[in-house]
Amino acid sequence: MRVTKEPEVRKQEILDTALKLFGENGYEKTSISDIAKAIGIAQGLCYRYFPSKEALFDSAIEQYADVLLEQFAGIEKNKYKTLRQVIEGMPATVEERDKKYYSVFHGEENKKFHDQLSLKVCEKLVPLVEELLLCARQKGEIQFDDIQTAAVFCVYGQLGILLSDDLTEEDKSKRIREFLIFALRL
Template sequence: MARITKEPSERKQEILDTAIKLFYENGYEKTSITDIAKHMNVAQGLCYRYFPSKENLFDSAIDYYAQTLVDKMSTIIDNADKTLKQIIEEVPIFIDIETDDNLYYKVCHGEKSKKIHDQLSLKICEKLIPIVKKQLELANSRGEINIPDIDTTTYFCIYGQQGILLRKDISNNEKAEKICSFLSYLMNI
């Protein structure tokens, strides 16, 4: 059998996607690096070349999915042409940014996935910090808001939403309305 050579980024993504598929089908605990390599029909060492452990591979998959979601959110948030008020009013658009038609979503939102979902949520928050901070600084410089402590406000705006976003007793529309209303109140806009 001929050896198939792929670009490192392509191979890494293939390993991540295969791992997520097997994590979804068999569960994280019951999936090994050996299982992933066998499923891909490659040597186990190839997986270890990119990921030193199953835990590192899983963390990388969560990081990849978080970045994918943040990239989608950035199209709304990271826009110097919009006012902060306009950005806040578009919060409902990215409340439903995740779709349940991919395995990354299914792994992070399954019945037994609370810890995984929490890890994803925190990773998204971490990745949003510089984007939101930049927008708050821009709004401050334009005189749209008058906030002396942008760092604290940034962290509060991002991590403070988690309590609302994780609620199961209200719809996504209600979540969006509550977040939008509170952020507008907080920013006095």
């Protein structure tokens, strides 16, 4: 018996199933056919929503990056805090190990996926950081004019530390906070 679902519901079902299988079997060993079979739909239906396995995975990265960005954006809404207070209170990461896609992006065999996700999150974070820096400049906390370059540096400059396997989350956070406070002269 054919089950009809709303397009967005079906698309999300395909995406969720694909990521579950990517996490269990690896990206290379998972086919569109495997995904369709796991859901109980025709392979062509997957292609209706995603023209390729790569497009499906790109959508997953985009979606998970949006989830992480929402968590970062929700951390700092208090306009009365100084930039230094914001930096001192920021976490190195907002990811939780039990979240929906965590294992896909953090498995040993999925380092490439994690790196792609990290770059996508950085891309999405830059405008948020620009806004924080503009606000800090308006309050006289920072004195430089090139806010865009500062935002890009603040965001992408953290990747080397965040992607390091040699440091604990606490050490990563401490190093990043200390450097940002130094670099921004706060």
